Amino acid sequence: MSASPATQTRELTHLQRLEAESIHIMREVAAEFRNPVMLYSIGKDSSVMLHLAKKAFYPSPPPFPLLHVDTTWKFREMIAFRDQAAKDARMDLIVHTNQEGVRDGVTPFTHGSSAYTNIMKTDALKEALTKYRFDAAFGGARRDEEKSRAKERIFSFRTENHGWDPKNQRPELWNVYNARVRKGESIRAFPLSNWTELDIWQYILKEAIPIVPLYFAAKRPVVERDGMLIMVDDERLPLAPGETPEMRLIRFRTLGCYPLTAAMESPAATLPEIVHEMLIARTSERSGRLIDHDEAGSMEKKKREGYF
Amino acid sequence: MDAFDPAAFAEYLSRQERKDLLRFLTCGSVDDGKSTLIGRLLYDTKLLFEDQLATLQKDSAKHGTVGEDIDFALLVDGLEAEREQGITIDVAYRFFATEKRKFIVADTPGHEQYTRNMATGASNADLAIILIDARKGVLTQTRRHSYIASLLGIKNVVLAINKIDLVGYSKDVFEKILADYNSFADELAFDNIQPIPMSARFGDNVTQRGENLSWYDGPTLLEHLESVDIRGDEIDRPLRMPVQWVNRPNLDFRGYSGTIASGTVSVGEEIVVAGSGRSSTVKSIVTYDGERDRAIAGEAVTVTLADEIDISRGDLLCDANQRAEVADQFSAHLIWMHDEALVPGRNYLFKIGSKTVSGSVTEIKYNVDVNSFQHLAAKKVALNEVSVVNLSFREPIAFDPYGDNPATGGFIVIDRLSNLTVGAGMIDFALRRAANIHWQAVDLDKHRRGEAMGQRPAAIWFTGLSGAGKSTVANLVEKRLFALGKHTYLLDGDNIRHGLNRDLGFTEADRVENIRRVGETARLFVDAGVIVLCSFISPFRSERQMARDLLEPGEFVEVFVDTPLHVAEKRDPKGLYKKARAGRIKNFTGIDSPYEQPERAEITLAGGMAAPEDLADQVIEYLRDHGYI
Numbered sequence: 048m049s050a051s052p053a054t055q056t057r058e059l060t061h062l063q064r065l066e067a068e069s070i071h072i073m074r075e076v077a078a079e080f081r082n083p084v085m086l087y088s089i090g091k092d093s094s095v096m097l098h099l100a101k102k103a104f105y106p107s108p109p110p111f112p113l114l115h116v117d118t119t120w121k122f123r124e125m126i127a128f129r130d131q132a133a134k135d136a137r138m139d140l141i142v143h144t145n146q147e148g149v150r151d152g153v154t155p156f157t158h159g160s161s162a163y164t165n166i167m168k169t170d171a172l173k174e175a176l177t178k179y180r181f182d183a184a185f186g187g188a189r190r191d192e193e194k195s196r197a198k199e200r201i202f203s204f205r206t207e208n209h210g211w212d213p214k215n216q217r218p219e220l221w222n223v224y225n226a227r228v229r230k231g232e233s234i235r236a237f238p239l240s241n242w243t244e245l246d247i248w249q250y251i252l253k254e255a256i257p258i259v260p261l262y263f264a265a266k267r268p269v270v271e272r273d274g275m276l277i278m279v280d281d282e283r284l285p286l287a288p289g290e291t292p293e294m295r296l297i298r299f300r301t302l303g304c305y306p307l308t309a310a311m312e313s314p315a316a317t318l319p320e321i322v323h324e325m326l327i328a329r330t331s332e333r334s335g336r337l338i339d340h341d342e343a344g345s346m347e348k349k350k351r352e353g354y355f
Numbered sequence: 356m357d358a359f360d361p362a363a364f365a366e367y368l369s370r371q372e373r374k375d376l377l378r379f380l381t382c383g384s385v386d387d388g389k390s391t392l393i394g395r396l397l398y399d400t401k402l403l404f405e406d407q408l409a410t411l412q413k414d415s416a417k418h419g420t421v422g423e424d425i426d427f428a429l430l431v432d433g434l435e436a437e438r439e440q441g442i443t444i445d446v447a448y449r450f451f452a453t454e455k456r457k458f459i460v461a462d463t464p465g466h467e468q469y470t471r472n473m474a475t476g477a478s479n480a481d482l483a484i485i486l487i488d489a490r491k492g493v494l495t496q497t498r499r500h501s502y503i504a505s506l507l508g509i510k511n512v513v514l515a516i517n518k519i520d521l522v523g524y525s526k527d528v529f530e531k532i533l534a535d536y537n538s539f540a541d542e543l544a545f546d547n548i549q550p551i552p553m554s555a556r557f558g559d560n561v562t563q564r565g566e567n568l569s570w571y572d573g574p575t576l577l578e579h580l581e582s583v584d585i586r587g588d589e590i591d592r593p594l595r596m597p598v599q600w601v602n603r604p605n606l607d608f609r610g611y612s613g614t615i616a617s618g619t620v621s622v623g624e625e626i627v628v629a630g631s632g633r634s635s636t637v638k639s640i641v642t643y644d645g646e647r648d649r650a651i652a653g654e655a656v657t658v659t660l661a662d663e664i665d666i667s668r669g670d671l672l673c674d675a676n677q678r679a680e681v682a683d684q685f686s687a688h689l690i691w692m693h694d695e696a697l698v699p700g701r702n703y704l705f706k707i708g709s710k711t712v713s714g715s716v717t718e719i720k721y722n723v724d725v726n727s728f729q730h731l732a733a734k735k736v737a738l739n740e741v742s743v744v745n746l747s748f749r750e751p752i753a754f755d756p757y758g759d760n761p762a763t764g765g766f767i768v769i770d771r772l773s774n775l776t777v778g779a780g781m782i783d784f785a786l787r788r789a790a791n792i793h794w795q796a797v798d799l800d801k802h803r804r805g806e807a808m809g810q811r812p813a814a815i816w817f818t819g820l821s822g823a824g825k826s827t828v829a830n831l832v833e834k835r836l837f838a839l840g841k842h843t844y845l846l847d848g849d850n851i852r853h854g855l856n857r858d859l860g861f862t863e864a865d866r867v868e869n870i871r872r873v874g875e876t877a878r879l880f881v882d883a884g885v886i887v888l889c890s891f892i893s894p895f896r897s898e899r900q901m902a903r904d905l906l907e908p909g910e911f912v913e914v915f916v917d918t919p920l921h922v923a924e925k926r927d928p929k930g931l932y933k934k935a936r937a938g939r940i941k942n943f944t945g946i947d948s949p950y951e952q953p954e955r956a957e958i959t960l961a962g963g964m965a966a967p968e969d970l971a972d973q974v975i976e977y978l979r980d981h982g983y984i
Contacts, residue, residue, distance in 0.1 A: 057590055059653045061376045061457050070655035071614045074599040078668050078709070102643040103655070104612070107604040190448040197447045200475075214444055217776040218471040218692050220478035222614070223706050223767050227774035241459060243450045249371060315359075322368075323359050 062250055069096075069238040070103040071222055072201055076183050076236045077103075077110050079226035083183035083236075084141070086172075086355060087113040087133075089125040090302045091258050092187035092239055094132070095247055098256045099238060100185075101136055108137035114175055114184070117144045118167040120155065120304035122280050128259045141179065145171035155306045156285055164307075169354045173209045176233065183226070183234045186355040191243045195347035201240050207231040209353035235355065248322040261299045264316045268292035275309035300325075374452065377585055378459045380476040381515075382504065383486035384496035385465035388517045392486065392555035393449055393462050394427020396577070399562040400451050427555075444469055446476035455581040465496055470503070470739040471692035474779060477504050478765075481585040482511040484576070489522045489552075493535045499725040501536075505543035506688055506741065506781065508761055511583055512540075512548045513576065520554040524567040542728055549579050589652035593677035594618035594626065595755065595763050597708035598670045602641075602657050610641055610657040611666055613709070616762030618674060620658060621649040625675040628666055629753030634675055635662040669710035671753040671763065679753040679763055682785030685746045686720070688757075689736060693770070693777035697736040699744075703777070707752060707766035714748035736778075745786060757781035804884025808842045811983045814877040814906060815974065817890045818899060818953060819916030820945050821931055822923035824962045824970070828916060829890040831971035836886060841984055844880055846873055847890040861942055867898055874902030881910055886983065894950040912983075914974060915953045918962030920945050 059067070076083050085100060087093050100109040113133050117126075133140035145153075148166045155163045176184060190197045200216050202224040217225055228234060239247070251258060268279045270290050277284070279292040284306060286292070297310040298321070315324045346354075381389040415426040437444050443464040451458050461476030463469075477483065483504040487497055504512065514536055522528045529552045540548060551560055552571050559565025562577040574582070595616040602610035620626070620637060627634040640647040641657040650656045658672070666672075673679050691697050699716045722733035723741045736742040757764030761781075768778035805812040815832065817825040826847050836843045852859075856872055859865040870893055880887035893899050903911040923945070924932045935943035942948045953959075958977050960970045978984045 056651060058375065058586070059651070060372050061374055062372065064376060064653060067614060067653055067655040071599070074612055074655070075709070078600045104600075104602065105643040105657070106608060106610075106641065107602055191450045194447070197449060198445050216445060216472075218475045218767075218779065219776070220475060220767055220779045221761065221765050222479075223708070223765065225706065225767060225769055225774070225776045227704070227769055229774060232774075241448070241450075245371075245452075249368065252368070319361065319364050320359050323364050326367075 062246060062253065065242055065246055066099065066102070066250070068222070068241060069099045072224070072236060072238040073100055073103040073109075073185070075222075075224050075226065076185065076234075079224075080183040080234070082179070082181050083111045083185070084114045084176075084179065084181040085109070085111055085138075085185040086187070087115050087129065087140075088187065088302075089115065089121070089129045089132075089259060090187070091247060091251060091262060092189065094256050094258050095242075095250055096185065096187040096239060097132060097136055098254060111185075112139035112141050114141045114143065114179075114181075116168060116171045116175060117142050118163075118171070118304050119144060119149065120167070120283075120306060122259070122261055122278070122302065122305045122308075124261055125259055125302060128257075132257070141175070143171060143175035143178070145174060154283075155304060160307055164349070164354075165352070167304075169349060169352055172355065173353045176209060181233060182228055183236055185236050185238060187239050188237050188355060189239050189242050189244070189247070193346045195350055199237065199240070199350075201237050202226065203235045203237065204228070205233045205235055205353070209233070211235075211350050211353075213347060213351065245322075245325065248318075248325060252318045252322060259302060261302060262321060264296050264298040264313045264320075266294045267297050267310070269295050269297055269310055276312065277308075278305055278310055280305040370454075374455065374457050375585075376457045376459065377482065377580060377583070378461070378480050379482040379484060379580065380446075380461040380463050380473075380480040380504075381484045381486060382463045382473055382477070382500040383465055383515075384488070384491070384494045387465060387486035387488045387491075388555045389465065389484075389486050390443055390462055391427045392484070392515065392517065392553075392561065392576075393460050395555045395558055395561050396460070397449060397451055398427060399558060400453055400577070444472070446472045453577065453581055458580065463500075467496065467499070467739060470499065471690070473500060474503055474507065474690055474692070477507045477509060478779070480504075480509055482513065482580070482583060483509045484513040484515050486515045486517050487532055487536070489516050489519045489525075489528050489532065492532050493539075495726050497536070498539060498728075501540065501543055502723070502725050502728065502741070503690065505545060506690070508544075508757065508781075510544070510546040511585065512545050513579060514548055514550040515555075515576065516550060516552045517555055519552045519568065520557055520559065524552070524559075524565070526552075526570045529571075539728065547583070549573065549583075551576055551579065587652075589617040589760075590619060592617040592652075592760060593674035594620055594624075594672065595674075595679060595760060596620065596658070596672040597710070597763070598666055598668055598672060599709045601667060608659070609663070610659045611670075611672065612655070612657040613672070614655045615650055615652050616708070617652050617760055619649055619651045620656075620672075622647075626658075626660070626672045627675045627678055628664065629671040629673045629679040629681055630751065631665065631670075633664040633666075635660040635664055637661075669708075671708065671710075673753070679755050680785055681751050681753050682787060683714075683748045683751040684717075684786040685748075685754075686783045686786055687744060687746055687766075687780045688783065689716070689742045689744050689768070689778055689780040691736040691738060691740050691742065691778045693775060694738050695777070696738070697742070697744075697778065699735075702771060704769040704771055705746070705748060705766045705780075706769060707754065707782075708763060710752055711769075712748045712750055712752055713771075714746055716744045717747045718745040720744060743783075744780075746780075754782050754785075756784055758783075801882045801884055804882075806884075808884050810841050810884070810886055811909075812881040812884045813886055813910045813912055813978075813983050814881055814902070815886065815888045815912045815914060815978075816877075816893070816899065816902060817888065817914045817916055818893045818956075819918055819962065820920060820923045820950055821892055821943075822926045822928055823916040823918035824926075824967055825890040825892075825916045827967045828914075828960065828962075828970045828974065829888045831967055832974045833888050835971060835975050836978075836984065839984060841886055842884065843886045843888060845888045845890065846876060846880075848892075851876070861940075863942070866942075867895075867901075870895075870898040870902060874905045877902065878905045881906060886978075892944050892950070894944045894948065896951045896953070899953065912958065912977070913953055913956040914958045914960060915956035916960050916962045916970075917952075922963035 200219045269276045298313045315321045447462045449460045463473040463476040533550045553560035560575045596613045598611045600612040638659045638661045720743045721730040755763040764782045770777045934940045935946040
């Protein structure tokens, strides 16, 4: 929060409480684990998480690296933003791509969104965690995003195969977290568990946290498919016969792989306008992600298999 | 606010920021309608997005249990197994806000087998909504959940008497259930119980008043949630800040990072490390947003201190005038959370704040019957049982009773082999009073040790002729000191000559060496905090002076047992005088070797004139008058 002299303050605001809770979680992880890492997805939640990490350990830089699982299909602006953000935070950045998937030519178009996500995101993530022997990984997931996330602990235990057993989670009382794992096992730590989407935006606004420009409205080339606006970020997006990209004033509520992330038409070009727009929105943010649409339990299934 | 208006928006944001947060849980038995109630709250406060509603409608048709209507429970039961079985397995967190407050709801499972998940949800809640099915009334789970909520320190309860539509909106039923509940709730530590008749399914008294419940004039659930006073008094309690992480970016900066559990911390204020007793003053409070003069309970900060003292993760920074207690044995309440029962004596890990220690349950005092709250004799604590136990930790920890400060009195129990969280506990009090003595910021020395034993250590040096009665009196004195609870030891010719000094004869050199060794031994005992009684003829002033000089002033109490030679010789308990007179022992004190009488003995006892008991009394009196005991 701002350096307001808290001389007479007796109560913390909602955002101050959330901030303190997240910092507490991050410090616990840094202190208890041998080799933690922060999953950095470049989205707004990751931006908030990174900002909180800077606060948690200041004046030290956060004592762990950032890990980005690069599917090779991220928006170009995301990649540029990522490299700058890691540099600003004085943190090492590990970029991992499932090379086997690349060799096998796995793309959202050839393998379908579900298999693609599985191979290029979930498998790649598991591969990276195993390769670097991380025993804890921060994720920016929030409980308000989705029903199975709403059930997840802040310190969420993962087996050697990175699997989640939702029916058998460790009890978690107060802010006392059980960080004990055996070799090969790990903990996914979720410092933003109790934040809502509105909290995230308010905090970005209040703290002036940099976010990828794709969140702001601009004229961008898009094609419309099944009612979803897909941005043509590079020449790899296969166009159907007769399909021509058109420039529309769009922005993104959520960022992922560009062929799988739907844009929304919006004139909101500033943070206050975005937050304002969000407040009157009538669809939840994950609806912009094509991968969640299959069925209600799809996120839980992916999480059991090791997805964040 | 359809069109964007910067001024109105700024005003909106500032309103948002001023809202406080209420965390509550819903609990109660299976099928009392917990999930339905939360779904209703989300729906009525318009917190559902259109796509969520669409998914909900699709799911209601597939799994729903309420026919054509939307099954609100499906909103919160997020796991596939839950949706298939129609039950809640684990706690789900939901978020909503009104114009007045923000809310985080923990929807907790009703089944007994998932009690640990209910406790998980309750541990961070300010308020508990306990649901009761009006048709069923108070059930075992109602009592269990009430008990656990109370145990975890929840003070505010809403008694939601639900499904009132199914009993004809009957006031009598409501009042009977309320009376039932109150009959046992008196034994719990709630400050405020708000009973509300409601129908979560139809929305009566959830956010809107029910027409069918005109006899009820209390608040609706939402009105109560929006207005109930949940302000904690953490800020008014003494400073407690568990150190989570030592912040050392370079050699010039050493900060201690942690969340302030209670109280406030200000620059210039004296703090003390509870465990070591070392103190210092706060030099700065460092945050990413700049240095601060003061920080309050709930904030996560980094402090630097004026002095370089040894502090590491797990230490507790405290208000210098109101320190946490330090102890290694406790009485505590324990909720067991694992299929394998608690094994007394088995080694577990206990994590309290940022400190993890190993220890064990030394005794199960009793288990609590969650239905009757009666105490049951028990040899084990099984899954979901609540027990009162004695704990012993491998090392002392700083703590407060849970009732005073949950952050420094609550702990989890971890199985060392499986690493699972197998229990959670709340410290009630330390078992050993001695543990209440705070460690001081000095190295452990004879004064500390003596203090811990309730005495001033000293060497009580009995000198006098052979047969003067030194050992008899010394023995009596020791027995009396022991009876007073003092820590003593007796050194005399018998136990020294046969061991430590068995290489020594009776030449003058050997006799000097004998006393030197005894003096050194006595000094070690004094250093250990003990009152050591030394009974030696020690005929030469210079030897006795040598022993005296080994100790600090006041630590050497010379007792001259002044028994005339003829009395001693007449007693001759070991026949030594006879042998000496016969010339069979050389250099025997009083016969062919002098006894140099003390000139300034602290105590002179008229041996042979009074009974040994009276002489012992004189010594005890002296020790008492001079503050040794």
